[in-house]
Amino acid sequence: MRNKLAPLLAAALVFAALALPAVANAAPQPPKRVVALTPFAANTLAKLGVTPVAIGQTLGGAERFSPKLKNVTELPLSHPNGPNLEQLASLNPDLVFSSQTWAKGNQAMDELGIDVVVHDPRSVAGAFADTFKIGTIMGRKHYARDLLQQQRKEVEAAEQGIEKRPKVMLILGVGRTPFTFLPNSWGGDIVTRAGGKLLTGGVTSNSGFERISDEVVVAENPDIIIAVPHANEDDIPSLTEYLRSNPAWSSTKAAQSGRVYISVDNSLLQAGTDIARTIRKVRRAYLKN
Amino acid sequence: MARRAIVFAALVAALLAAVVCSLAFGAVKVPISEVIDIIFGNGGSPTDVQIVETLRLPRTVEAMLVGAALGVAGAILQGALGNPLASPDVIGVTGGAGFGAILIIILLPGSIALLPLTALAFGLLAAALVFAFAWTGRNRGSVGKVVLAGIAMLSLFTAGTTGLLAAFPERAPSAIFFIAGGLTSSGWRDLETVWPYFLAGFLVVLFLIRPLDRLALGDDVAASLGSRPQAIRLGAGIAAALLAAASAAIAGLLGFLGLVVPHVVRMAGGTSSHTYVVPASAIGGAALLAGADTLARTLRAPIEMPVGPFMVILGVPLFLWLLRKAV
Numbered sequence: 234m235r236n237k238l239a240p241l242l243a244a245a246l247v248f249a250a251l252a253l254p255a256v257a258n259a260a261p262q263p264p265k266r267v268v269a270l271t272p273f274a275a276n277t278l279a280k281l282g283v284t285p286v287a288i289g290q291t292l293g294g295a296e297r298f299s300p301k302l303k304n305v306t307e308l309p310l311s312h313p314n315g316p317n318l319e320q321l322a323s324l325n326p327d328l329v330f331s332s333q334t335w336a337k338g339n340q341a342m343d344e345l346g347i348d349v350v351v352h353d354p355r356s357v358a359g360a361f362a363d364t365f366k367i368g369t370i371m372g373r374k375h376y377a378r379d380l381l382q383q384q385r386k387e388v389e390a391a392e393q394g395i396e397k398r399p400k401v402m403l404i405l406g407v408g409r410t411p412f413t414f415l416p417n418s419w420g421g422d423i424v425t426r427a428g429g430k431l432l433t434g435g436v437t438s439n440s441g442f443e444r445i446s447d448e449v450v451v452a453e454n455p456d457i458i459i460a461v462p463h464a465n466e467d468d469i470p471s472l473t474e475y476l477r478s479n480p481a482w483s484s485t486k487a488a489q490s491g492r493v494y495i496s497v498d499n500s501l502l503q504a505g506t507d508i509a510r511t512i513r514k515v516r517r518a519y520l521k522n
Numbered sequence: 523m524a525r526r527a528i529v530f531a532a533l534v535a536a537l538l539a540a541v542v543c544s545l546a547f548g549a550v551k552v553p554i555s556e557v558i559d560i561i562f563g564n565g566g567s568p569t570d571v572q573i574v575e576t577l578r579l580p581r582t583v584e585a586m587l588v589g590a591a592l593g594v595a596g597a598i599l600q601g602a603l604g605n606p607l608a609s610p611d612v613i614g615v616t617g618g619a620g621f622g623a624i625l626i627i628i629l630l631p632g633s634i635a636l637l638p639l640t641a642l643a644f645g646l647l648a649a650a651l652v653f654a655f656a657w658t659g660r661n662r663g664s665v666g667k668v669v670l671a672g673i674a675m676l677s678l679f680t681a682g683t684t685g686l687l688a689a690f691p692e693r694a695p696s697a698i699f700f701i702a703g704g705l706t707s708s709g710w711r712d713l714e715t716v717w718p719y720f721l722a723g724f725l726v727v728l729f730l731i732r733p734l735d736r737l738a739l740g741d742d743v744a745a746s747l748g749s750r751p752q753a754i755r756l757g758a759g760i761a762a763a764l765l766a767a768a769s770a771a772i773a774g775l776l777g778f779l780g781l782v783v784p785h786v787v788r789m790a791g792g793t794s795s796h797t798y799v800v801p802a803s804a805i806g807g808a809a810l811l812a813g814a815d816t817l818a819r820t821l822r823a824p825i826e827m828p829v830g831p832f833m834v835i836l837g838v839p840l841f842l843w844l845l846r847k848a849v
Contacts, residue, residue: 292689312691334691406627406696410706410826434549434824444699446549447707448573449824463693468632475635480576480709502692 263372264327264348268308270315271353272296272499274330275305276506277364280380281373286324289316296499297507314338318345330367354504355441356422357388364506387509392426397522399456401429402487403501405442406462412442420461420501423508427515428522429457447481458487459494459519461501469495494519526798529791533805537586540812544582547816548573549824577707584705584713585812588773591720591765593807594727596780597787597799601734602758603665609781610766613668613759614675616777618648619770620701621679621686627697628686638712638771641700642719645767648675653759663752668759702828703776705815716768723764727800730757734796776811776830782837783807789844810837 269275270289278285279299287306290296306324308316315335322345331339332353339349352367354360361381368377403420404411414421415433418441425431434449462472472495477488487493496519500511516522545561546554552570560566560574592610599608610616622644626637655671657663683701687694699706706712733754736744741751766780787802788794814832821827 291692310691312688312694406693410696410699410704412695436825438825442695444826446819446824446826447577448548448550451572451577452550452569454569462631463690463696464631471632472634480580480711481707484572484576 263370266325266327267371268316268321268324268326268329270308270310270329270331270335271503272298273354273360273363273504273506274352274367275299275302277367277380278330278371280506281368281371281376283371283373285330286326287316287321296503297505299506310335314341318342321347328370355417355419357426357508360504360506360508361385363504384506384508388426388512391509391512391516392428395428395516395522397520398428398430399520399522400432400453401457401459401520402432402450402455403429403459404461405502410444411460413445414461414501415441415443417441419504423501423511424459424515424520427512427520429515429520450482450485454485455487456490457492457494457519458482458485459496459501459515461496461499464495464497466497469497492519526791526793526802529787530802530805532790533787533802533809537805537809537812540809540816541582541586544585544812544816545574545578547820548578549819549826576709580710580713581705581707581815582812584772585815586808587713587720588705588769588776589779589807589809589811590804591723591769591807592776592780592811593783593803593805594724594800595762595765595769596782596807597784597796597803598727598730598734598758599762599780600784601738601794601796601799602730602755603668604738605665605669606785607781608669609777610762610769611676611777611781612672613763613766614648614652614672614679615645615763615766616770616775617676617679617683619645619767620775621648621683623700623770623774624683624686624697627700628690628693631693631696638715642716642767642771644679645770646763648679649759649763649767651675653756657752657756663755665755668755699828700774703774703830703833704818704826704828705773705811712772716771719764719768719771723761723768726757726761726764730754730761731796731800734758738794738796773811773829776833778830778833778837779807779810782841783810786837786841786844789847 267285268287269278269285275285275288276299279301285305287308288298288302289310290307291310308320310316315331315338318341326347328348329342331349331351333351342349352363354363364381365377368374401424403414403424405414406412413433415436415438416425416431421431432453432455434445436443436445458476460476464472473493477493482488505511546557550573552573556566556570557574560571596609599612600606619641622640623637626633626640652671652675656668661667687697733749736747736749737751737754744751783806784799784803787806788799791798791802810833814836815829817832818827818829
């Protein structure tokens with residue numbers, strides 16, 4: 234019996250020795266040439282020690298990028314495709330981290346044979362999940378785990394010691410019909426974590442934003458109004474005055490007590506990797522809690 | 523005559539109903555008895571007083587004024603150009619006002635307080651360019667030339683608007699309501715800025731009603747009766763430009779109203795006489811916009827939706843029904 238099994242075992246060992254490297258070679262390799270169209274993906278890659286071949290930059294945008302990405306090629310983004318597809322293809326990327334904003338472009342990239350994944354979180358929990366997913370895709374699960382542990386600790390510390398929970402109306406855009414951030418938006422989640430009670434009029438929306446009636450603003454009477462208007466630092470005084478004197482809002486506690494603020498960076502609009510810093514800034518500069 | 527009186531009565535009733543609904547309903551429930559007390563200065567809770575006096579009342583007045591202005595602008599343009607497809611779009615006002623507003627929203631957000639004036643200025647500029655091209659060279663002042671110059675100007679300004687929106691997509695949400703058309707709760711602020719343009723537009727229209735009726739007989743007949751067809755067309759164009767640009771400054775782009783309302787009142791009244799069509803279009807336009815705005819802000823309250831689609835929902839079935847009967 235032993236004599237009969239020996240050749241079989243030997244054959245199996247030889248087969249395993251030959252087959253294993255082949256199996257190992259077949260395992261997916263992390264992409265080498267990566268393009269990050271969102272600041273979240275770009276900064277997460279930088280924190281994981283990966284330098285993308287290009288990052289996206291919207292015209293007039295105020296995206297905050299890690300200093301590690303200083304010399305990385307910038308791809309101008311415009312609606313509806315996002316990057317210029319010829320420019321993108323010339324970079325020969327293995328993978329593009331994109332956003333739903335460029336849905337049409339994502340489809341076109343896919344048709345060009347470029348792999349696209351969408352990671353543009355709208356909540357802090359979503360940012361944590363996406364950080365780990367990006368780490369996994371890039372073969373840096375271990376670094377992603379360390380980064381997540383550090384981020385979670387920092388966020389918990391930033392949320393500590395909240396003494397007041399003021400009612401906050403957080404609005405997107407300028408004009409006479411601004412949209413209100415809802416809890417399922419990035420800014421809404423940040424303000425809630427910073428201790429604010431979001432004024433929403435009980436509205437929910439998949440988009441995370443909705444135009445709500447000024448009658449609700451008068452009735453709910455927010456303590457604080459924060460506007461995210463896509464404007465420049467120089468515009469802050471005139472915009473603050475415009476919002477404060479809005480007939481619909483001028484009698485609110487926010488306007489009466491001079492607590493109408495303008496946030497001109499994108500920290501409340503787009504997911505970032507410096508989450509704890511953003512929460513601390515909201516608490517210190519706006520909520521004062 | 524009796525038919526016109528019935529149509530007038532129906533339009534006035536519709537306007538009254540729309541105004542009452544506009545004042546009585548909103549995202550916040552205010553009892554109708556309290557609304558009446560507030561309107562007649564008999565008090566109410568401070569919050570309700572502010573909602574009715576600062577938000578609903580000015581908005582209702584704006585809806586009536588803008589609806590009337592667009593209805594009249596469409597009526598006189600259709601009469602002056604002898605073209606059933608004429609509306610404020612045709613003389614470039616809508617395209618120009620849209621471009622002016624988007625320019626502020628996208629490129630100069632810090633100057634947002636200037637939005638109504640910029641929309642007004644660009645609307646009037648577009649109309650002035652249309653008149654300048656249409657009233658120079660051969661066939662000056664001809665209907666074809668006015669319409670073609672208007673379409674060219676509309677295309678030019680629309681291209682500029684689209685280009686700005688495509689270049690700054692993240693800023694586009696702020697522009698959606700202006701483009702889709704909608705009233706806001708900005709108190710009396712916007713009206714304080716643009717009321718002289720409404721007044722000037724309506725005054726010019728008063729002097730055009732009879733000349734427009736003569737023009738309807740044809741240029742030659744009108745000339746033989748002592749009228750000057752080109753001057754009437756220019757006057758109608760200027761009045762329509764003032765009314766439509768002032769409307770766009772307050773309520774964004776609401777092209778549909780100016781096109782459809784005059785046809786509806788013409789078909790319902792069975793006459794094209796401007797002594798009937800112009801005031802009936804004013805009342806019909808006011809009723810339609812006040813009603814549509816009430817729907818836009820109450821149907822999914824407290825979410826506010828653009829008023830444009832609601833005007834179409836309210837106006838098109840009636841328009842198609844009358845069109846079927848007329849044909």
